[in-house]
């Protein structure tokens with residue numbers, strides 16, 4: 205029996221296509237790296253979140269293979285049943301050291317970690333205060349928890365302060381959540397001010413450091429290390445492995461009481477199979493590499509500076525960002541796709557990001573840089589942008 209015609213799926217799909225927002229995954233014939241293969245063509249890749257070039261690092265791959273020899277492939281069960289191996293335990297401890305937190309809990313994805321924080325800590329009588337441009341997983345966390353969602357203007361600490369002051373005295377737990385590095389914008393709000401404002405109101409702060417972990421901080425400990433924010437200032441720290449760490453999965457870090465509470469109550473931790481132990485072992489190896497070899501962060505910073513100054517030289521304006529995410533705002537969705545396709549024709553993979561991932565009228569090319577790039581890669585991209593955008 206097909207889906208009922210009354211559901212109107214074809215019509216809805218046609219509407220998505222008509223406004224230039226139809227999306228389809230591209231088929232990669234290679235692993236991640238500065239260069240990827242699509243349709244038999246080698247493309248310079250400026251769309252990945254593999255900021256340190258670890259996703260295809262041989263040492264990370266070797267750690268994964270060695271762990272498969274020990275543990276096999278699947279974890280076989282959830283953490284609380286019998287899926288929690290010594291590889292998972294070692295990763296939790298490595299993350300606690302990296303982030304300077306008391307305890308860590310692993311999740312299978314960052315999306316699940318954010319849902320798990322809200323569902324484990326908040327209920328209908330509670331409030332979740334969020335930056336308007338927070339990642340979809342944080343916003344979705346509000347509905348899964350039943351907490352009242354209140355949003356403040358992007359990066360606007362004064363507005364956050366007003367929102368906190370306007371809360372009903374009857375509100376019980378108030379959690380302020382923010383991306384540290386905004387995923388589609390690349391900017392970092394004033395995290396110390398956000399922490400101070402949150403603490404002053406007696407609320408708690410959750411930071412989603414998906415795009416900061418490994419990249420920010422002298423040791424790669426992320427936004428909290430870079431901005432000297434300890435466990436008291438940011439009691440709920442979330443990070444992911446699928447970006448700078450080059451693997452997959454996520455974690456939440458914080459106090460003993462936080463981790464024990466999530467262990468008992470966080471549904472996306474409890475009711476799902478633990479990540480494969482080999483992925484945990486590979487992630488441990490990534491952490492060793494990023495802490496021991498700081499040259500990747502230094503090199504990435506140099507590439508970011510080079511890209512920004514070369515783009516300024518050709519008279520192009522990027523969105524304000526000092527991180528590896530350097531978006532070029534286009535506006536119209538179809539125009540963003542056209543530009544992305546024109547770059548593709550010249551050998552560059554720079555994916556257009558359109559609504560609903562970004563606000564209406566703010567389609568953009570989300571250009572991301574990686575330590576896997578070299579200066580010549582950056583110069584080639586700038587050259588292509590000069591030919592296509594500033595002609």
Ligand SMILES: Cc1ncc(COP(=O)(O)O)c(C=O)c1O
Pocket residue numbers: 312313314315316318339341383387412414415444445446453454
């Ligand atoms: C800010 C942010 N939080 C959470 C996630 C979700 O992480 P994951 O890909 O591990 O589900 C992402 C990206 O995917 C992200 O950009």
